[in-house]
Amino acid sequence: MTKTIPAYQRIKNAILDNIHSGKWQAGKAISTEMALAKEFGVSRMTVNRALKELSEERVLERRQGSGTFVAQQQFNHTFVEVRNIAQDLKSANRDYQAQVVSKRAITANMLDDELRRKFGIETAEALSAHSKNDDVANSAGATVLYEVKIIHFADGQPIQFEERWVDAKKVPEFIEQDFSVVNTSDYLIAKSPLERGSYTIRALAAPEEIATFLKIAPQSPTLVLRRQTYSAGQVVTFVKMWHAGDRYQFSGEL
Amino acid sequence: MTKTIPAYQRIKNAILDNIHSGKWQAGKAISTEMALAKEFGVSRMTVNRALKELSEERVLERRQGSGTFVAQQQFNHTFVEVRNIAQDLKSANRDYQAQVVSKRAITANMLDDELRRKFGIETAEALSAHSKNDDVANSAGATVLYEVKIIHFADGQPIQFEERWVDAKKVPEFIEQDFSVVNTSDYLIAKSPLERGSYTIRALAAPEEIATFLKIAPQSPTLVLRRQTYSAGQVVTFVKMWHAGDRYQFSGEL
DNA sequence: TAGTGGTCTAGACCACGTT
DNA sequence: ACGTGGTCTAGACCACTAA
Incomplete structure (x- = not known):
């Protein structure tokens, strides 16, 4: 038939x-x-x-x-697919595990410049420069971001080291989750309508800390995906994902 | 109105x-x-x-x-755009230049295993094993692939080292082009209806040769995009593009 | 079997570019 | 003014799923 x-x-x-x-x-x-x-x-x-x-x-x-x-054939842009690592590994039928290395709340006065700019958070100093109300001291000491660091394993081998920061106001219960069970992306998708994101992929030499977690030699090549995701025009989460160069690759078709 | x-x-x-x-x-x-x-x-x-x-x-x-x-929100796949480097750099208003390092025709008996498999070319030995006609000697000595190696510069600094192989039968005039003027991708797009491609992105330590061309230290991290493009079900071109890790990144939005 | 989406028709009027 | 694509209608029959 x-x-x-x-x-x-x-x-x-x-x-x-x-x-x-x-x-x-x-x-x-x-x-x-x-x-x-x-x-x-x-x-x-x-x-x-x-x-x-x-x-x-x-x-x-x-x-x-x-x-x-x-149409004039335009093969100029090539879209490479980057998948969710947990689902990616599971669907490849590999044994997936996640280990939470650290989890903490960050207050405004602990923030470094890069994160402060990304999340559009003003410093205590910046605030006091143009406002003198009592909120200044409070906001400097208040939790503004959550930070988690997670190692993702495939068949017992570290594949990805994830460093993630989340706006505490937008996803207040984020820090309470057990990320050895729930994937961070999956949780955020469920909690917050992620609307837009921007991404970069680079090859960088592994710093000491990351090399240790990935069990590779310091300075060896790592594939780094940085992504920030917006909801309602504001950054909700910023993540750096470090992959051992010889153990992981992004691939796709078009 | x-x-x-x-x-x-x-x-x-x-x-x-x-x-x-x-x-x-x-x-x-x-x-x-x-x-x-x-x-x-x-x-x-x-x-x-x-x-x-x-x-x-x-x-x-x-x-x-x-x-x-x-639908269940699926933010699992992230598409990262990889642009044509010449157009990319020109549109970023940077001074673009290409230098052809080498250009040659490859015969069947010079092919290494990886390329042979990719382009589906049989070796002289493999051919003689199941056929005894006169074509064997000919095909072993005949040009089957063209190979070019090109350095792409932005503002005088090497940004990408391109190694490309092209099926000589499908694009016979390829080798005659001046790739310091015409971009390889642009030429192939014009000549052959590129239908499908597959891609991988990896972070690798730079081998000696590539490090020299990119003017970076050997073993430093490079971002490597490998792409093969098909037309009518057969591989037309295979390319490896090496980028100095600290000078180039792929980026995109979704 | 009843209800859903998948496809298709033979018209119609409108928005836009070209002449 | 004319011809193009853009949208829309009020039907119709078919393919598939669930009860």
């Missing part, structure tokens, strides 16, 4: 064939919706769906009032 | 509001197409479009015969 192929899919395939065979060149206009509807014996809506999907797939480019064109 | 918002977009927004406000919980079923059509006073096709797009955006999950459900 052969499956029935939807009409819009047949049309998509026919168009792709025309492009791959070179009959329709990049940048050139293709037949109009009306013409294709007549040619394939379907309604214009069906052709419209095929063309809309192909333009979402960046195969075609549509310009209202003008026509439909074969 | 306010722009008219399409009906399907109004419906999408209303659904997103219901999800963000917590009225519709993750995993739970939402109203049916018929119900929503009645509620918003539109046809079922319009509701269908809104729901289809939201399911493509992974906000909803649709199961034929069963219903439409709020």
Whole structure:
């Protein structure tokens, strides 16, 4: 029993064939919706769906009032997928474990500059410079961030060292969780609608502390993913994930 | 003059509001197409479009015969964008230059195992084991791959060392190009419809040769992107791009 | 079997670009 | 003004799931 192929899919395939065979060149206009509807014996809506999907797939480019064109192939950007490490390892059928190395609350006056800027937290000094109310002393001593450091193991071997900071106001119960059981990302996703994030991937020499946790030689290459995630325009969490260079890689397809 | 918002977009927004406000919980079923059509006073096709797009955006999950459900938020995959280095540096308004270090044709009997497997090329020995025609000697001595090694500079500083291999049969004029002027990726994109690719990113200690070209200390961390690109199911090109760890990073948003 | 989503039709009117 | 794509309708039949 052969499956029935939807009409819009047949049309998509026919168009792709025309492009791959070179009959329709990049940048050139293709037949109009009306013409294709007549040619394939379907309604214009069906052709419209095929063309809309192909333009979402960046195969075609549509310009209202003008026509439909074969897109210039743009292979400039390559998207590499970075998965959640716990799920990644589990789905690879490897034995996954997490060990919490440290967990603490940080007050405003303990913050270093990088974190202060990232989370947009003012220092006690900065506050006192333009305000003189009683909150100054309080806010300097109040918990503003939670910090956790976790080692992730696959088959007993350390794979990732995670350093994470979370805005204490936005996720107050964060510090109470047992992160040897609950993944930090999974918890934050459940608690807070993560809207947007930015990421960098770098290769860095392992500092002493990280090398020890990953059981590698100091200064050996590590793959470092830094990510900050926003909710309602403010940073909710910032994380640095250190991977032993010879034990982990990011990979993907496009 | 306010722009008219399409009906399907109004419906999408209303659904997103219901999800963000917590009225519709993750995993739970939402109203049916018929119900929503009645509620918003539109046809079922319009509701269908809104729901289809939201399911493509992974906000909803649709199961034929069963219903439409709020998707479990999956922030597991993070897509990191890797751009074409020449365009990347130029758009960052930095002075870009490329220096071709070497360029050569490789015959079958010169190939190492990794490349042979990647491009699916049989060795002379493997060929003679199951065929005895005259092509054996020819194919062993014939050009099968082109190899180029290029250093990419930004503001006079080496940023990327590119090692690339290209199937000589698929892109015969490749070796004749001047890659200090034409970017290898741009040329291949223009010549061959690149269909699919797979990628890995790793952190590796720089071997002697690469360290020299990048003007860094041997064994220092490098960010290595390996990519192979297919056309018509066969590997067209394989490339290793080495970046000095402290001079380059991949970054992106989601 | 009843209800859901998946697809499709044969029209229609509108927004936009080109002429 | 004309032709393009963008959106929308009020039906229809089919494929699938659950009771």
